[in-house]
Amino acid sequence: MTSSLKRMLNAGSGPRPAQRIARLIAEKHWEEVRLDIDPEVRPDVVGSITALDASFDAQSFDAVWSSHVLEHLYAHEVYPALRQIHRVLRPDGFALVMSPDIEAVAQFILDHGIAAVAYQSSAGPIRPLDMLYGHSRAIEDGHHYMAHRTGFTADRLGNLLMTAGFPTINVRRENFEICALAFMPEADVADIESALARIGFDMRESAA
Template identity: 45%
Template sequence: MSDDCAAARPRQLLHVGCGARGNRDLPACLRGPAWREIRLDIDPAVEPDIVASISDLHMVADASIDAIFSSHNLEHLDAFAVPRALAEFHRVLRADGYALITLPDLRAIALHIAADQLDAPLYQSPAGPIRPLDMLFGHQAALAAGHRHMAHRSGFTATTLGRSLLAAGFHEVRVHEGGHWDLWAVASMPATGAAVWDELARVMQ
């Protein structure tokens, strides 16, 4: 393939735990004609392109993905399965790719639990009020509706998330505390360009 053809190809975005089609959690910088979104989810009801757990991406070729977006997925895995999932993220990314990950910040949630606010709504989501209880164990309304895969089985602080990504082999990792009791992380590969950090700076704030 010529350099011109390679430059013209859409970048491959693996959107893991994508949820229903039209899910608006995909950051603007990962949308548009420059990207080809590949939707992956464990729930066939949301009609993903690939039905799979994020801990087993064997149907995705090595070094075939330019970016991974993972929003509130890793906490649904048992702690022992997290290294396997992150190793899979690393395996499928190209040498200049990156993973953008967001998930609950246990440290921020723990402050509310210590203040005896376990059941106090902190914010309104499209699914209803969200409490520390939901952030810690999974959204209770979704679990009550039978979506048992939505239970939370592990959790992270900024330190443990960064450490886990580095242990998976990522070249550089930056983790930031978000504004909604969440963490945001970018994990880069050895040839990831410096422009990526500028591109994602607004998302990470």
């Protein structure tokens, strides 16, 4: 039996709540549960995205937000992690998954070189090496788990999500980033897409 409380899992949260979808969380009156492998960021639950079953029952969440986490796994860990996400979602839930867009990074290297600054972030200037292999300064400071161990194109991430059991996946590429929206079988696709579009994630045009 599942709880009637609406819950969103921030899988790989880092040190703060999910800022990019904070408005959606407020609109839906969801409880946000922050999970991270690093106890220093003080998550609600210390754990790995590859072992969600160690911390949560099946069908525990209405949504999963995972922003720039999968690339920190080894390639063989990605599918099991997506299966773990599928397991903790309720039948009408969804997952919103973000990762660097390796195809866009490769094109930038061809156009501008590997040392050029692609964009500025809160962590400082981001170059292709940071997007390919992890943020150099963070790794230099001893946060070795921030290294990137695999990469994604839109096709690869979409296909992995479909193989993991999500029947409907929408994928968007923008600004060196892949955004994949994966629906559980009973999800109200139109309602979820509309809610996300209101906060800047318009996923309604491209489907995988």
